[in-house]
Amino acid sequence: MLYIPGNNPAMLQQGSVYGADGVLLDLEDAVALNQKDAARILVSHMLQYVSYEGCEVTVRVNHIDTPFGEEDLKQIVPLQPDAIRLPKVETIDEISRIIQLVEDIENAHELPHDKMKIHVMIETALGVQNVYDIANYSSRIDAISIGGQDLAADMQLVKTNDGIGIDYARKQIVMAAKACKIDVFDTVYVDVENEEGLREEAEYIKKLGFTGKAIINPRQIEIVNEVFTPTEKEIRKAAKIVKAFERNKKEGIGVFAVDGKMVDAPVVQRALRVLEMADIDVADI
Amino acid sequence: MELKIKAQAGSFESSDVLIMVEPQPTGVGRKIELESIVMQQFGDDLLNQIHRDLDALGIDDIRVIINDKGALPPTISARLETALKRSAGLQAGTLT
Numbered sequence: 001m002l003y004i005p006g007n008n009p010a011m012l013q014q015g016s017v018y019g020a021d022g023v024l025l026d027l028e029d030a031v032a033l034n035q036k037d038a039a040r041i042l043v044s045h046m047l048q049y050v051s052y053e054g055c056e057v058t059v060r061v062n063h064i065d066t067p068f069g070e071e072d073l074k075q076i077v078p079l080q081p082d083a084i085r086l087p088k089v090e091t092i093d094e095i096s097r098i099i100q101l102v103e104d105i106e107n108a109h110e111l112p113h114d115k116m117k118i119h120v121m122i123e124t125a126l127g128v129q130n131v132y133d134i135a136n137y138s139s140r141i142d143a144i145s146i147g148g149q150d151l152a153a154d155m156q157l158v159k160t161n162d163g164i165g166i167d168y169a170r171k172q173i174v175m176a177a178k179a180c181k182i183d184v185f186d187t188v189y190v191d192v193e194n195e196e197g198l199r200e201e202a203e204y205i206k207k208l209g210f211t212g213k214a215i216i217n218p219r220q221i222e223i224v225n226e227v228f229t230p231t232e233k234e235i236r237k238a239a240k241i242v243k244a245f246e247r248n249k250k251e252g253i254g255v256f257a258v259d260g261k262m263v264d265a266p267v268v269q270r271a272l273r274v275l276e277m278a279d280i281d282v283a284d285i
Numbered sequence: 286m287e288l289k290i291k292a293q294a295g296s297f298e299s300s301d302v303l304i305m306v307e308p309q310p311t312g313v314g315r316k317i318e319l320e321s322i323v324m325q326q327f328g329d330d331l332l333n334q335i336h337r338d339l340d341a342l343g344i345d346d347i348r349v350i351i352n353d354k355g356a357l358p359p360t361i362s363a364r365l366e367t368a369l370k371r372s373a374g375l376q377a378g379t380l381t
Contacts, residue, residue, distance in 0.1 A: 008298075009298075009300045009301045009356060009357065009360040010298065010299055010300035010301070013300065013357055013359075013360075037367055037370065037371070037376040038294050038295075038363070038364070038367045041363045041366050041367045041370075042359075042360065042363040042364075042367075044363070045359035045360070045362050045363040045366075046359050046360075046363075048359065049357070049358065049359035050359070
């Protein structure tokens with residue numbers, strides 16, 4: 001998911017051409033305090049003009065308790081991007097208040113409550129402690145993400161490249177997302193020049209269970225896509241397992257072997273996930 | 286929308302436009318000064334768009350100075366709207 005500063009026309013109009021799965025039009029940290037109005041108006045116009053075909057479009061609004069958050073929601077919610085991203089959510093009371101405001105705006109515009117999804121960012125120690133309750137609060141929340149920079153600041157960490165300080169938070173947030181069966185996105189990797197560092201971090205967070213990773217520069221897209229896209233070998237193996245599962249199911253066999261290794265329901269589930277990640281329909285294999 | 290003060294929005298960055306607006310006394314009409322790096326190709330379209338947007342907002346007496354660096358129509362409309370709202374003191378949700 002590629003972050004695009006909300007007050008940058010050149011990047012906003014080109015956002016979908018770089019090959020990211022999603023674009024995140026940012027009204028929050030990427031916009032100077034005295035340009036919040038300009039960014040909000042620009043993003044509103046761009047959403048109505050630019051086709052972000054093939055990309056999920058998310059708008060990150062400002063926190064509801066800032067002077068900008070409510071106005072952001074009033075302008076963006078009626079345009080119904082695929083999702084809005086809420087920064088620095090810490091408590092159930094807060095998410096409840098924001099979703100109520102979103103739905104009041106939707107009611108005023110006679111819009112449904114089930115089209116635009118809500119992404120929640122966890123960026124403080126308190127948010128990490130409450131993450132499951134927050135993620136589980138509403139069926140509209142279909143993804144959570146960790147904001148590493150703000151979390152590190154909130155935890156008063158000395159910044160390191162190995163991410164040790166936020167490791168517990170990453171795992172806690174992944175576990176909450178998995179318990180709620182929603183997507184979970186990792187924080188940005190700010191050292192744009194360090195491609196190897198980005199690859200290592202992407203490989204690590206994939207192993208933790210993250211669905212994807214936020215990026216801040218188009219040159220990071222290829223690396224993250226490479227890490228998260230199953231290899232040909234993984235796809236062939238997954239297809240073989242699913243085919244064998246279908247064959248054995250007809251004969252009433254639940255546990256069987258493929259290439260000498262035991263296959264049961266969880267293995268089939270993982271194989272199906274690999275095919276899903278590769279955009280392969282089970283019916284086509 | 287009642288314009289009160291001089292205001293501006295946008296930048297000189299590529300694909301952006303800098304728009305300055307200034308209220309004028311009633312009856313003066315619209316004074317529009319346009320500079321664009323694509324003046325030959327899109328100058329008329331850009332002027333027409335500015336007039337359409339001002340018509341939609343019912344603004345007849347105004348001076349508008351536009352320095353265009355190849356902005357798309359949504360950017361032009363957005364920057365004009367921002368400048369006008371700033372001029373009218375309607376920029377809710379921002380810090381100045």
